[in-house]
Amino acid sequence: MRDQISKYTGKLLADRSACVDGIAFAAQDDVLIAAGAPELAALAGATLSRLNSLALVAARPSLPFADFLIARAGQGEECIVPQDTETRTFLHDIPFLRRKDLAGDAAPILARLLGNRKGVIVEGVGIVAVGAITVEQSFINYSSVFHSTFVKYLQDVLVDGFLLPGEREAFDSFRQEWLRPLSASGLDFVGALSLEKEEILAEIERVGRYTVERGLVDSFFGNISAVAGERIYISQTAASLDELKGCIDPVPADNSSTTGITASSELLAHRKIYEQTGARVILHGHPKFSVVMSMLCDKKAECAIKDCWKDCPHVRELGGTPVVAGEIGAGGLAKRVPPVIGASGSAIVYGHGVFTLGREGFGEAFAAMVDVENFCREEYFRRLGSTNGSKSDC
Amino acid sequence: MYGWTGKLLHVDLTRGICERREIPTEILHAYLGGRGLGVRLMRDYFRLGPFEPDLPLIFAVGPLCGSNSPTAARLSCVSRSPLTGTIYDCSAGGRFAWRLKAAGLDAVFITGKSPQPVFLSIDPARDELHPAQLLWGKGVKETVAALSERGSVTTIGPAGENGVLFANIMMGEGNSIGRGGLGAVMGAKGLKAITAQGDGTTAIADKERFDRARGDVMRLFRASPVIFGELGIAEYGTPALVDLMAQRRMAPTENFRSTFFADSGNYSGPAIRKECGAKKEGCYGCPIQCKKASAAGEPLPEYETVNHFGGLNGISDLHAIVKANSLCNELGLDTISAAATLSAFGEARGRFPDAAEVASLLADIAYRHGQGELLSLGSRRMAELLGKPELSMSVKSLELPAYDPRGAYGMALAYVTSNRGGCHLRAYPISHEILRKPVPTDRFSFSGKARIIKIAEDVNAAVDSLVACKFAFFGATLEEYGELISAVTGVEYGPESLKAIGERIYLTERFYNCANGFSHTHDMLPRRFFEEAGSAGEGIDVPPIDRARFEEELQKYYRIRGLDEDGRFGDRDLLAELP
Structure with missing residues (x-):
């Protein structure tokens, strides 16, 4: 030990x-x-x-x-x-x-x-x-x-x-x-991901590692996938995104095999996103400022909904990225993210994290996540500055 | 009193007396219910032989039963196993447990032996024994149908009446009290069936806290891919594991000679859904509904059953497997032990039984006709009588289920440390070694496994005493269930205090077994697993288990448990220390 x-x-x-x-x-x-x-x-x-x-x-x-x-x-x-x-x-x-x-x-x-x-x-x-x-x-x-x-x-x-x-x-x-500047600079991505299994697995492993190294997840969770024909390659549940070798499940699109029972709890969300957007890859992380900003809502005081994180039916926006509510796994997340993510290529889940997609490869998805988090970081400090960070200044 | 009823029904079959008695509150608090309560109630009887009339057969529900706690409409049946000789318990769902609790009881304690076959009816107004000569010899379905107007039914089939050492007690809904042959104990008492019909409710101490805790549990269920994932057990039942075990190269095949069966896809979860029109069923009030039934309502086989009547016997015909499962249910036979015994028999004679022969042999076993007389003894006794003891793939005479220990070293260790013999459910390391819950562990490593298995045994002893289903713990933990039981009973429990109760139960069981002669010698896997490799494939090697490393980890386990090198208690009088 x-x-x-x-x-x-x-x-x-x-x-x-x-x-x-x-x-x-x-x-x-x-x-x-x-x-x-x-x-x-x-x-x-x-x-x-x-x-x-x-x-x-x-x-x-x-x-x-x-x-x-x-x-x-x-x-x-x-x-x-x-x-x-x-x-x-x-x-x-x-x-x-x-x-x-x-x-x-x-x-x-x-x-x-x-x-x-x-x-x-x-x-x-x-x-x-x-x-x-x-x-x-x-x-x-x-x-x-x-x-x-x-x-x-x-x-x-x-x-x-x-x-x-x-x-x-x-x-x-x-x-x-x-805090350090957050960017995707210095990282290598395969431009247009092929349908080759080995290339896909290697790219998922690499991008998973990037996601941890750039602080886009808490501990090392989140999930990542790529679709190739009738198969989704997705990180396993409880898998360290920086140690994905041997921890990526190939899941047939028609559910003809249940080998993917160990796949990420967000498998359903990934599948629906692929069905509705035609994306090639999906990245999901928990960048901190996005999580913080997703929970700010101007209407909280007058809104009847109290469990906003699961019950809010509204689609809000943060810098052009839609924000929706929804529970993990078989809860509402898999219903609410797929319809809204296609237009901008990214979506924030209330109090949870960010989904981004790439039409050809992970470069686009990773850059989108960085952009969302940077926007939320800047917006956070802008709002803090506007309130002077103090109600009773010490 | 909240949660518990505080009542036990004492049934003396010899004298024909039914009497409701109080259970001391401190015993309920210290052992919860289910397995724990049953094991505690065995304290004065654990040395009795499995077929001695005074040996109790105990049915015990838990404090969560009847409360709408997820997966908690269950009971444990506790006695001494005629197959293993160990203390024995089995957790079972269905509707019977709920009806029993609603009849105002935490437990039924059955002792003695009726001179004539009887059945027991339990009702809040009256608990009675009735003649059952007309039911004796009947199959499970017919018995259930005959008694159904009296409420929920649990019964033995011909196998239990005839003393088959792996006879089940069957619930009317198709669930079973399986593995250890408690059906034979019930049969030896001349008790054919029990009916329960109550309409009481379980009092909850803090409803608001309960609702909050229940919400937490359900949120974790929804977050668990194994439970509510689109490939999980709610969708496909436990046969969802067929494809996974094949891919991991640990599906026992042809009496564990190999670990991969090329045709296992014929009985995978998706195949069963397609071929049998599987629909969801399950225990009373359970949100998971992992049991599956055919379009005609026939219970469909679980993972263990499809593997053992499938690959373990070299059979790929799904419909033959479904038929074998139905036959076992009707005759009151344990599917794992029945199929594993047939498989050992097949290897011993050089030919595994085909689908048609399986059906006839199962009937022979239940009625102890012809070769069935030998097979009814289980694989260990059968193999010894055939002069090939090494062909019994069992631990403490309990046939191993469908997880090859060469493919998961925690499972290897847990098979031998289990107090009821070669069972996967005592520590359930498949949860972390294969299904990655709560976190993954390296299945090909012994590192840390002694401690992990010990902790898991304690946890699961508590779970079996709540009584909750182990599948709930693919998502939730004792944190959430601790909240549930605290809310229901008004007594504060948390993960650590529940594990302490689990440890108390586990050690008591081990103490009983040691007093009956069990020791390190019995904590051993069949030698095949140390000498022969499993099936390699998909980049996975399945080598034989390193015997020295296995033994080293087992000794660590003993030290963690406070046992001596022989796995025993030395001079320690454990029972004197416990409530």
């Missing part, structure tokens, strides 16, 4: 979600091992030893948003409730521990909280996430909590402004130093 710990420590560093000197994992088979930053490793080991699970990560996020969310939370609040669809579906809520509640040994308290939820935020310490059966699972849960707190904090700042001392400065630092 040490190789797994090493691998996922590397991934946390590569996606810049955790501080270099603030990562620790614990894992247990017949013995318990803990590795990484000494204090966090001790906490991780002591916590995991109290759980009937295989792995645990304790890491200090590279951004202070989780701590800010705790500090901004009202007295008596004990958890953060994610608004984005992905984390809302799988995490439900994220408990937190305030610094003042941490006197003495934190491990028993953490173990109690992690006995009910996949991840916990500990003020001043970081995010602690459990993996029931693999080290990878703890990394995924850490990443989901990081994504969720990122999205929620940006939402909250836009609504309520900066409320805490040092918050604006930290946010400026995030904007100027942590």
Whole structure:
């Protein structure tokens, strides 16, 4: 399991979600091992030893948003409730521990909280996430909590402004130093994808890796496909987009085989998009600013619909890209995205992520996703600037 | 009381007495229901032989039953298996569990032996034993039809009456209490059938919380390609796995001599839909509806059944497989053990049975005629009597299902650590090794598998005690089901506390088995899997399992479980530690 710990420590560093000197994992088979930053490793080991699970990560996020969310939370609040669809579906809520509640040994308290939820935020310490059966699972849960707190904090700042001392400065630092320009430059794509299986698989693997490397997904999820004649090649469910070799299912268009039962939960959406648009490839990611902006709606106050993420029937727009609601998998997403994606080549799903397509190859789809995310990023900061980022300026 | 009824029906067949009794609340809280409750109720009886009159046969529902919790209209049947000699439980759906709970019961505890065949009717107003001489000898359909006005029916067929060691107890809707031969236990008691007719409802402590938790579960079902995906089990039933197992080169073929059957496409999910007009059916209130029936309403076979009456016996005729399945249902035979025993028999004599012979042999088994007398003992005893014990593909005498252990090393380990013998459902590693849920693991690696299997066994023991269907966990987790049970009962449970209950149940079962002589010696796969390769193809090699590495992981498993090197408890008096 040490190789797994090493691998996922590397991934946390590569996606810049955790501080270099603030990562620790614990894992247990017949013995318990803990590795990484000494204090966090001790906490991780002591916590995991109290759980009937295989792995645990304790890491200090590279951004202070989780701590800010705790500090901004009202007295008596004990958890953060994610608004984005992905984390809302799988995490439900994220408990937190305030610094003042941490006197003495934190491990028993953490173990109690992690006995009910996949991840916990500990003020001043970081995010602690459990993996029931693999080290990878703890990394995924850490990443989901990081994504969720990122999205929620940006939402909250836009609504309520900066409320805490040092918050604006930290946010400026995030904007100027942590965020990097997003582009597709320097990436190679096959111009017009052939019908050859080997070329298609190699291109899907490569573009999946690009999607992770450019930060267009949380952890490494999302999905990707290409159609060739009567066959859709699509990434498998729970597949790492940066490790797709051997994890791409060929699915016959007529469902004459069920080998693709392991295909992405969005297989139906991909199939419908192909049927309705004639596209060759589809890319689906969870770029953060797109997720944040998709949840802004001017009509929320007067609208009768409360579960906007699944029930909103309206098609809104963000920079020419349609925004629709819809649940993951067999929910509404597969009904609402295909009719709207053809015109612009991209669509945003409320609180979830972005679908883009390419008529010939992945270059177009990737560029479209970058464009959508860049628009949403700029629009976010434009709106923040127009409100001066502050309702009660600190 | 919310969730539970707190009542048990105690039936003494020897004395002809039915009596409703209280179940201590702390026992319900500590063991939930279903498998856990049944295993706890076996504490004073686990040393009794499977056919001793005083051995209880226990039917137990769970606190979620009757609450509209997804997949929870189920029960567990618990006793000691005549096939394996182990403690035994089986989870089953249909409508019977719901009717039983609605009759005001958490469990039925049946002991003794009736001097004449009887059936038991359960009704909120009166629980009664009735003469059943006229039903004895009848098939399942006829028995169900004769009793249907009394409510939902569960019954044995001729196989159970005649003591076939892998006889099922059949639900009227076609579901079965299968594998371990509890039908023979019921038959030995002279009990032909049970009917249940209740109209009560399960009280829910916090309806708002319940609705929220149910919504969370359903959202995860919809997000799961295995459940509600267009190629998933809601569409095609478990035969959706046929194509996948063929592609992964782990479909047991010709008594596990190979792992790929070229004609398996004849009985794939899409083929069954096309040839049989498969339509959706399922357990009461279940949103998945994974069971499939023909246009005429005949239950269609599950994945295990199509593979074992198919490739395992070298048969490619779908209609012959469907017929074999129907025959087993009618006679009250377990399809996996029946087909696997025929396959071992076929290899032993040098010729696998053809479709016509399968049908006649199944009848012979149920009535113990001719060769059926030998086959009715199951593959392990049969192979030993034929002088070829190595041809029984079983663990602890339970025939292995349709996942070749050479193609999934967690499955290999889980087959031997299962407390009821070679079963895929105790830890269900196919979920992560093949179906990638909740996350994928490397199927050709033992790394971490000892811990993973231990955790999964605990989880599934809790699931079997809620009682929920394991298919629900292709989408949901104990987080959501913990919310459901907390909302229903008003008692706080979460994933970790439920796993602790699961561990308690698992260890109790293991303790019972060890007390009855089971040890490391019995935690072993047939030697074929260590010596012969499976079928390579599509870039996949299926080598023999490394025996030393397997043993190393098994010893790790023992250490994680707190067992000694022999897989036993040493001087520890486990039962004294438990509620």
